Amino acid sequence: MAIYCGIAYRRKSFWCYRLLSTYVTKMRYLFELKEDDDACKKALQTGAFYLFHNLSPMLQKSEPQYLVPKYSLLELERLLGKLGQNTQRIEDSVLIGCSEQHDAWFALDIGLNHSSSINASLQKPEMETELRGSFMDLRKAFLQLNAKDVSLLSTAQALLRWHDAHQFCSRSGQPTKKNVAGSKRICPANNIIYYPQMAPVVITLVSDGPRCLLARQSSFPKGVYSALAGFCDIGESLEETVRREVAEEVGLEVERLQYSASQHWPFPNSSLMIACHATVKPGQTKIHVNLQELEAAAWFSHEEVATALRRNDSYTLQQNITPPLRLPPKFAIAHQLIKEWVENPACPSLPA
Numbered sequence: 001m002a003i004y005c006g007i008a009y010r011r012k013s014f015w016c017y018r019l020l021s022t023y024v025t026k027m028r029y030l031f032e033l034k035e036d037d038d039a040c041k042k043a044l045q046t047g048a049f050y051l052f053h054n055l056s057p058m059l060q061k062s063e064p065q066y067l068v069p070k071y072s073l074l075e076l077e078r079l080l081g082k083l084g085q086n087t088q089r090i091e092d093s094v095l096i097g098c099s100e101q102h103d104a105w106f107a108l109d110i111g112l113n114h115s116s117s118i119n120a121s122l123q124k125p126e127m128e129t130e131l132r133g134s135f136m137d138l139r140k141a142f143l144q145l146n147a148k149d150v151s152l153l154s155t156a157q158a159l160l161r162w163h164d165a166h167q168f169c170s171r172s173g174q175p176t177k178k179n180v181a182g183s184k185r186i187c188p189a190n191n192i193i194y195y196p197q198m199a200p201v202v203i204t205l206v207s208d209g210p211r212c213l214l215a216r217q218s219s220f221p222k223g224v225y226s227a228l229a230g231f232c233d234i235g236e237s238l239e240e241t242v243r244r245e246v247a248e249e250v251g252l253e254v255e256r257l258q259y260s261a262s263q264h265w266p267f268p269n270s271s272l273m274i275a276c277h278a279t280v281k282p283g284q285t286k287i288h289v290n291l292q293e294l295e296a297a298a299w300f301s302h303e304e305v306a307t308a309l310r311r312n313d314s315y316t317l318q319q320n321i322t323p324p325l326r327l328p329p330k331f332a333i334a335h336q337l338i339k340e341w342v343e344n345p346a347c348p349s350l351p352a
C-alpha cells in the first residue's frame with residue numbers, strides 16, 4: 001500500500017507530495033520522533049507502552065499461547081497512580097517502533113530506577129496482580145512468542161539495558177540525559193552524545209562437505225551444540241574474524257565462506273550476530289579444541305544434524321532423556337544457519 005506522505009509530513013516540504021510506500025513513511029516518521037523531542041512528546045500521548053520489570057517483559061497467558069500486552073498512556077497513568085507511583089517515571093520510556101497507522105510504541109521498565117526524582121522500584125508481585133500477567137525472563141519469553149514479538153522485545157530490552165548502564169558521562173562523570181525517544185543520551189556538561197551500541201559477533205557453521213562442525217560451552221544446556229561464535233576484535237573485517245575465531249577455537253583454517261543472514265542478539269549485552277557458512281581445506285579436518293573457550297567440538301553427519309533438527313521442537317517435553325545432539329532454539333540465528341546447511345549442504349562460494 002502507498003500513501004501520500006503529505007498527509008503525515010505537512011511540515012517537511014521536501015518529503016511532501018511524493019508517493020511513498022507505507023514502509024518508507026513509517027521509517028521517516030520514526031526518524032522524526034528520534035530527532036524531534038516535541039514530536040516524540042506528542043506521540044507519547046497517543047502511543048502504546050510495553051512494560052518490563054528489571055528487563056523481564058510482561059506477558060499474559062491467553063490459551064494456548066502468550067501475548068505481549070500494550071497499554072495506553074491513560075492506562076499506564078492509572079496503574080502508576082493506583083500503586084502510589086509518580087507518573088514522571090513515564091519519561092524513562094524508550095521508542096521501539098510504530099504501527100502502520102503511526103501509533104508509536106514505547107517500552108518502559110518499572111523495575112529499574114532511571115531518574116533521580118522517581119520513587120523506589122515497584123514490587124513485582126503487586127504489578128503482576130494489577131496487570132494480570134507475569135514478567136518473564138526474556139529467553140523463556142522468546143520460546144513462547146512469534147518472530148515479530150521476539151524482535152520487538154529484543155530491541156526493547158537492549159535499549160532499556162543500554163540506558164540503565166549509561167547514566168553517566170565517561171569523560172565528565174556527570175549524569176547524562178536521554179532524548180525523549182531514547183535514541184541517544186547527552187552529557188549537559190560537555191555535549192558529548194552517546195548512542196546505543198551493539199558488538200559485532202560472527203557465527204560460523206564450518207563444514208567439510210558431508211559433515212558440519214558444532215561445539216558447546218560448559219554454560220550451554222545439556223546436550224546442546226551450536227555453530228562457532230566470536231566477537232570481532234577492533235580493526236578486523238568479518239572475514240578476518242571468521243578465520244581467527246575458527247583457528248582459535250578448533251584449530252582449523254577455513255577456505256571459503258558465504259554470508260547467510262544477521263540477527264540482533266540481546267544476551268547478555270547487545271550483539272549483532274553475523275552468520276556465515278564456511279568450509280575447511282580438504283583433508284584438514286582434525287579438530288584441536290581450545291578448552292579455555294569450549295567444552296567440546298565435533299564433526300556431525302548430515303543425518304545426525306537433520307535428525308536433531310526434527311527432534312528439537314519436541315525435546316523439551318521429554319526432559320528425563322538427553323538425546324545425543326540438541327540444537328539451539330528456533331529464535332537463535334544458529335538454528336537458522338544449521339537448518340540452511342541441512343537443506344542445502346553445497347559448498348560456500350566466496351574465498352575466505
Ligand SMILES: NC(=O)c1ccc[n+]([C@@H]2O[C@H](COP(=O)([O-])OP(=O)(O)OC[C@H]3O[C@@H](n4cnc5c(N)ncnc54)[C@H](O)[C@@H]3O)[C@@H](O)[C@H]2O)c1
Nearest residue numbers: 199201203226229230231265267268273328332333334335
Ligand atoms: N544467536 C545465536 O544463535 C548465538 C549463538 C551462539 C552465540 N551467540 C552469542 O554470541 C556471543 C559471542 O559468542 P562467544 O561467547 O562464543 O564469543 P567469543 O568466542 O569471542 O568468547 C567470549 C569471550 O570474548 C571476550 N570478548 C571480546 N570482546 C567482547 C565483547 N565485546 N563482549 C563480551 N566479551 C568479549 C570475553 O573474554 C569473552 O569471555 C555470545 O554473547 C553469545 O550469546 C549467539
Ligand SMILES: [Mg+2]
Nearest residue numbers: 228229230293
Ligand atoms: Mg566463541
